[in-house]
Amino acid sequence: QQQVKQSPQSLIVQKGGISIINCAYENTAFDYFPWYQQFPGKGPALLIAIRPDVSEKKEGRFTISFNKSAKQFSLHIMDSQPGDSATYFCAASGAAGNKLTFGGGTRVLVKP
Amino acid sequence: GAVVSQHPSRVICKSGTSVKIECRSLDFQATTMFWYRQFPKQSLMLMATSNEGSKATYEQGVEKDKFLINHASLTLSTLTVTSAHPEDSSFYICSASGAADSGNTIYFGEGSWLTVV
Numbered sequence: 001q002q003q004v005k006q007s008p009q010s011l012i013v014q015k016g017g018i019s020i021i022n023c024a025y026e027n028t029a030f031d032y033f034p035w036y037q038q039f040p041g042k043g044p045a046l047l048i049a050i051r052p053d054v055s056e057k058k059e060g061r062f063t064i065s066f067n068k069s070a071k072q073f074s075l076h077i078m079d080s081q082p083g084d085s086a087t088y089f090c091a092a093s094g095a096a097g098n099k100l101t102f103g104g105g106t107r108v109l110v111k112p
Numbered sequence: 113g114a115v116v117s118q119h120p121s122r123v124i125c126k127s128g129t130s131v132k133i134e135c136r137s138l139d140f141q142a143t144t145m146f147w148y149r150q151f152p153k154q155s156l157m158l159m160a161t162s163n164e165g166s167k168a169t170y171e172q173g174v175e176k177d178k179f180l181i182n183h184a185s186l187t188l189s190t191l192t193v194t195s196a197h198p199e200d201s202s203f204y205i206c207s208a209s210g211a212a213d214s215g216n217t218i219y220f221g222e223g224s225w226l227t228v229v
Contacts, residue, residue: 034217041223042222043116043222043223044205045220089155089156099158099161102156
């Protein structure tokens, strides 16, 4: 049973555009929702994370929007740059530090 | 941010042999470490969770006798792939959780490519 569903699987965006990745979860016990960025051949790197007590969190060009009632959260990458081309994973856990359940990943390609 | 180091980054071994991968938390004490496996263009699959000084908890379908995990100290966990076969070839990634900063953030290592020939 896939507990975190991520879409789209891949995304192509022009430089300067907005990349939007969506995730939906099923387990209402999830309490921590991080996003990770992974470049080919590298381990995932934490990008930004949110807890369900807030509806939005912004760090630089990256924003998480969270809808607790819909059990959905999304990542917006503003002013996308070619260096943002990577695979992005959403994840969820019962609490920070607990094991993560990952979404399927989204491969983002930013064209110059 | 906290650093988690994996070694080796790449390893090639012969079928039937065992190979050990190390995961170290360099600047914090990792009370919990996680081991993942990732196939090309796929998501991370959690293999097991290890807490310092206790036996690892394996996810369903992961052979504990084949993938031996040891978490002997608060800064080191090892994954040993025993009697490796070509189908064990994969990208193995560890992550660590500890009070490096507020929130017990999970940090990932750089991964280890295992090729079994």
